[in-house]
Amino acid sequence: MQEQRLKTNLDTNLIKLIAIISMTVDHVGGAFFPEYPVFRWIGRIAFPLFCYCLTVGMLYTHDIKKYLLRLGAFALISQPFWILAFNSDDIVGNIFNLNIFFTLIVSLLATWGFKEKKWWLFIAGIILLNVVNFDYAMTGLILMMIFYLCRNKPWLGAIIYTLTYLPALNGYMEDPLALKIGGHAIGFEIFALLALPFIYIHTKSDLKISKWFFYIYYPAHLFAIFLIQLFV
Numbered sequence: 001m002q003e004q005r006l007k008t009n010l011d012t013n014l015i016k017l018i019a020i021i022s023m024t025v026d027h028v029g030g031a032f033f034p035e036y037p038v039f040r041w042i043g044r045i046a047f048p049l050f051c052y053c054l055t056v057g058m059l060y061t062h063d064i065k066k067y068l069l070r071l072g073a074f075a076l077i078s079q080p081f082w083i084l085a086f087n088s089d090d091i092v093g094n095i096f097n098l099n100i101f102f103t104l105i106v107s108l109l110a111t112w113g114f115k116e117k118k119w120w121l122f123i124a125g126i127i128l129l130n131v132v133n134f135d136y137a138m139t140g141l142i143l144m145m146i147f148y149l150c151r152n153k154p155w156l157g158a159i160i161y162t163l164t165y166l167p168a169l170n171g172y173m174e175d176p177l178a179l180k181i182g183g184h185a186i187g188f189e190i191f192a193l194l195a196l197p198f199i200y201i202h203t204k205s206d207l208k209i210s211k212w213f214f215y216i217y218y219p220a221h222l223f224a225i226f227l228i229q230l231f232v
Contacts, residue, residue, distance in 0.1 A: 006151045013207040019049035037177045044191035055147040075101030081222035107140030158200045
């Protein structure tokens with residue numbers, strides 16, 4: 001039996017399922033109900049959960065190269081569907097408007113570089129995330145580093161994770177996605193804290209879902225959004 005490398009929640013099939021549900025709500029809201037920010041608030045749960053699951057995958061995979069190649073293949077497969085779903089009016093101009101898979105891959109590669117003391121890879125990842133217009137930018141790497149470095153100290157990971165999102169308490173009233181309470185705005189990023197219990201509270205759902213479902217779902221749901229937009 002492979003040695004356990006994390007003391008956080010390893011019920012990753014449940015976590016992935018929650019992540020894709022949250023992501024779908026986010027994308028449906030962005031595509032069809034932009035005037036209702038609650039869809040986007042729910043969507044903030046997804047990205048941290050994906051980052052966490054990839055960190056778990058990095059620690060438990062038997063072959064990191066195959067893992068990265070698999071992620072890379074589906075990032076490329078998903079790219080045209082990502083453009084069609086959200087930027088079909090300017091396909092050529094959005095070729096390099098990269099889907100979230102690319103951010104996750106670079107963040108994962110940099111984290112793995114840190115783990116293996118391949119510092120050039122870690123530094124290259126940081127540079128890429130700051131130079132290329134990746135969605136979420138450095139957030140993916142920061143989260144993965146928290147999950148990796150605090151893998152055996154979940155209490156510390158939970159504290160640092162929470163501190164990472166506290167700046168969102170000071171949002172901007174001009175932001176249409178902000179939660180506005182009286183005359184104060186809270187940035188919608190604060191809702192990423194809702195992902196915290198799924199990562200740090202142990203569950204045993206015993207869900208059995210093929211890993212290919214999670215890969216295929218991403219381009220499939222983007223294509224579905226595009227098709228629905230054609231008839232709405």
